[in-house]
Amino acid sequence: MAERALARYRARMLRSSVMVAVSVLVLGAGACSKDEKAAKKAPPAATVTTGTVGSDGVRKIAIEAGKDGYVPDTIPGKPGEKLILSFTRTLEGECLAELKAPDGKLVALPMGTPVDVAVTVPETGEVKFACGMDMYSGKIVAAKS
Numbered sequence: 001m002a003e004r005a006l007a008r009y010r011a012r013m014l015r016s017s018v019m020v021a022v023s024v025l026v027l028g029a030g031a032c033s034k035d036e037k038a039a040k041k042a043p044p045a046a047t048v049t050t051g052t053v054g055s056d057g058v059r060k061i062a063i064e065a066g067k068d069g070y071v072p073d074t075i076p077g078k079p080g081e082k083l084i085l086s087f088t089r090t091l092e093g094e095c096l097a098e099l100k101a102p103d104g105k106l107v108a109l110p111m112g113t114p115v116d117v118a119v120t121v122p123e124t125g126e127v128k129f130a131c132g133m134d135m136y137s138g139k140i141v142a143a144k145s
């Protein structure tokens, strides 16, 4: 009788320690993949040469509006330089569906369709763009020469 109780107790202990081991493994794996994602996620910072220069001499920079907000979110340019920002939304939901362009105009961003927005780099400082609700934002920064 007592032996059976002891066996049951042991079985229960064993089960709970297995549970602990499993959750430690899960937590460990979670932390690991999170780190990997963070490392992979870190986008290369945009520079004054990021993007492609068209035949009209205007530099065009692709910006993803997705789960990490705007990537890249800081776009340096030469003071007075004309740019085309080509926004592509990759995330469902209202948040990024509307863009407040640097000139203050609201621009609709349909899923997966690039939308070009023209902007001129300010002589000094920066101009901002944001989602319609101001939760995500990015900026065009005048590079010092």
Ligand SMILES: [Cu+2]
Pocket: 094, 095, 096, 131, 132, 133, 134, 135, 136
């Ligand atoms: Cu938003």
